[in-house]
Amino acid sequence: MTTTSTPDESAGTAMTDEEYGALRASAALWVGSSVLITDQRGQVLVQHVDYRDTCLLPGGAVDKGESPAHAAARELHEELGITATVDRGLAVDWVPARGLDASAPLRFPGEILHVFDGGTWSDDRIAAVRLPEREITGIEFVEPADLPGLLAPGDARRALAALRARIDAGGAVLLEDGHPIAPSVLDTAGVLRTARARHHYPFHAAPVPDRLVVRQSWVWAFAPDGRVLVLLEPDTGAACLPGGTPEAQDHDDPEATLRRETAEEAAAELSGALYVGYLSDTEEPCARVRYAAALTRLGPPAVDPATGRTYLRILTTPEQALDLFDWGPSAIEQLAAVHHARDRLGLPHARRGPVTELTGPTTW
Known part of the structure; x- marks a missing residue:
């Protein structure tokens, strides 16, 4: 059996299934999912982990044969002990190889990272969090403006873009290395990159x-x-x-x-x-x-x-x-x-x- 119209060849060029499969595998991307969660003050949940200096949103790699949404829900349960349905996407980020903060042996053609909406958590739900014995050393809710100082640069850009997309309610945004390809006014203005006005008055x-x-x-x-x-x-x-x-x-x-x-x-x-x-x-x-x-x-x-x-x-x-x-x-x-x-x-x-x-x- 032969396959035509390969990604890098003109239509009509025949390839065997083996050749076509090898070509697709050579361009494979790593896929990951993360979950954006806020508290009732609008602060963002970040995780402290034992394997890197920067914090992360809850999430991780999508397993073989697993959907990104299922992976997000699984990671929530594994990392925080919370069972939840994750069915609303906020952002899809294409991260090129040049944007990966990793040593040369760990680099691959690129990543596709999904950010899902974990919603606003009540104090009771936050109190129900149970951390695993290893990897996650703690969680905290932080001001959006503090994310660039806590997360890796690309992770912070992605988290802020996803948070703006949630506020804007215009649907999931497409990103390239954390930058929206069609920025909203909230993106162009840089909303949430500086501390929000704090008026905790009766x-x-x-x-x-x-x-x-x-x-x-x-x-x-x-x-x-x-x-x-x-x-x-x-x-x-x-x-x-x-x-x-x-x-x-x-x-x-x-x-x-x-x-x-x-x-x-x-x-x-x-x-x-x-x-x-x-x-x-x-x-x-x-x-x-x-x-x-x-x-x-x-x-x-x-x-x-x-x-x-x-x-x-x-x-x-x-x-x-x-x-x-x-x-x-x-x-x-x-x-x-x-x-x-x-x-x-x-x-x-x-x-x-x-x-x-x-x-x-x-x-x-």
């Missing part, structure tokens, strides 16, 4: 007490589809909601502050602002208030006079926005209050989907 869906001074006024600015406006710093990828610090011209009116700041930072106009609540800063006794409002207009990107930056403007669901911050346990309470305000504004609950960048003027 949230109160109540008026600000007279004894507290308002130090910040931020807004959940809703588009008609129920998504919210988030700003990304162009040089760091850090995310923030529109808003800022009161100034004298605001005359102690937090709503005036957020309207002014939103216009300066995002060239955006708002309507129907509703008070949501406040965060009580326990480090500096003050209040950081939150509003919800409807977006009515967006002008061309402008330079923020306070920072000299031109922010990238994106629309995400409120839930996706929370993935970009580290707001602690009270984030869920704030989210509930924000959705209550969204209902009052008569806007829909947005379904999770790809993040959209707003690059030009828009009127709603």
Whole structure:
């Protein structure tokens, strides 16, 4: 029997099955699977191992005849003692031989590495982890921005790309040596490469007490589809909601502050602002208030006079926005209050989907 149309020869060239099989075997790639797991704060699970200096995501090699998804589930059970169904892919990475951090005798034509979504783990599930007697010496949950300092460079790029793909909800991404071949705005902005804003303050869906001074006024600015406006710093990828610090011209009116700041930072106009609540800063006794409002207009990107930056403007669901911050346990309470305000504004609950960048003027 003969085979035609081989990978490196023109159509019609005949080869025996043996020759064709040998050719395919000579180009074989190593296949591996890993699992991206986060805790309820959005920190990523990494494993410390006894056979290398850098950490790893849970995972390993795909056995002969095994599917990548089955391998990921098997490795979770072997390494962490957790039984789970792994059925959502986040990234597929082609790693060329030149990208392999290995000695010459251990190198091979390349690797295909799959990253699967292990979901968000509760404290109870984390407590159920049981490590094997050897190889895995410990686990910890770390900030996404800390991954490059803990993982090998290619592993860190792959993990961050997979995490951005999970937040973006646009489907699995294809990578080459950890770099997306079709980067999203989260990739181009470098989201999560710097530490997320950390505001672990209690949230109160109540008026600000007279004894507290308002130090910040931020807004959940809703588009008609129920998504919210988030700003990304162009040089760091850090995310923030529109808003800022009161100034004298605001005359102690937090709503005036957020309207002014939103216009300066995002060239955006708002309507129907509703008070949501406040965060009580326990480090500096003050209040950081939150509003919800409807977006009515967006002008061309402008330079923020306070920072000299031109922010990238994106629309995400409120839930996706929370993935970009580290707001602690009270984030869920704030989210509930924000959705209550969204209902009052008569806007829909947005379904999770790809993040959209707003690059030009828009009127709603």
